[in-house]
Amino acid sequence: MKNNLDLNQLDILTFAKNASELSGQYPLDAFERLRQEDIRETPSEDVHWSLRGEEIKSEDGENQIWLHLKANTRVTLTCQRCLTPANFDLEVHRDFRFVANEQIALAQDDENEEDLLVLNRRFNSLELIEDELIMSLPIVPRHPSCHNAYLASLAEENEQSTEFERPNPFAVLEQLKKPTNH
Numbered sequence: 001m002k003n004n005l006d007l008n009q010l011d012i013l014t015f016a017k018n019a020s021e022l023s024g025q026y027p028l029d030a031f032e033r034l035r036q037e038d039i040r041e042t043p044s045e046d047v048h049w050s051l052r053g054e055e056i057k058s059e060d061g062e063n064q065i066w067l068h069l070k071a072n073t074r075v076t077l078t079c080q081r082c083l084t085p086a087n088f089d090l091e092v093h094r095d096f097r098f099v100a101n102e103q104i105a106l107a108q109d110d111e112n113e114e115d116l117l118v119l120n121r122r123f124n125s126l127e128l129i130e131d132e133l134i135m136s137l138p139i140v141p142r143h144p145s146c147h148n149a150y151l152a153s154l155a156e157e158n159e160q161s162t163e164f165e166r167p168n169p170f171a172v173l174e175q176l177k178k179p180t181n182h
């Protein structure tokens with residue numbers, strides 16, 4: 001198989017007919033929109049991805065064009081509960097079926113569970129990978145358990161700060177003891 005396939009301009013039809021597979025990894029920096037979500041100054045993370053094309057003959061004799069996408073990476077976001085950094089593993093696995101045009105996509109969208117996209121000889125598969133990872137970001141980022149992270153950050157603050165206006169750590173502990181909805 002050719003190795004010079006351009007991920008920005010992937011010929012989906014040929015990719016599927018050849019049952020092509022591609023995989024690799026790019027630095028998070030290569031995905032500008034996703035990278036902006038990460039609070040680190042220089043995230044060293046990679047985005048691992050794979051794409052597989054498939055042509056399936058359906059029962060009514062129609063050839064269906066499919067693209068199977070997998071990607072994963074790790075991002076650091078601000079926990080909305082304790083406002084300290086929190087790591088999140090992102091993992092996506094999506095299957096897309098390509099149809100001839102927008103009208104068909106709209107007409108069939110309600111009756112199909114799979115995601116429909118419009119067939120394109122110059123399909124930007126990197127953008128799709130990035131879109132899917134962005135959509136998999138937590139809506140409200142939170143540590144699975146804030147207590148430890150929060151107390152660790154308080155301890156750190158304690159060492160750095162000589163001010164007296166910090167919140168009383170015992171009052172904060174009382175807050176943490178309150179039941180939360182999970």
Ligand SMILES: [Zn+2]
Binds near residue numbers: 079081082086143150
């Ligand atoms: Zn937290």
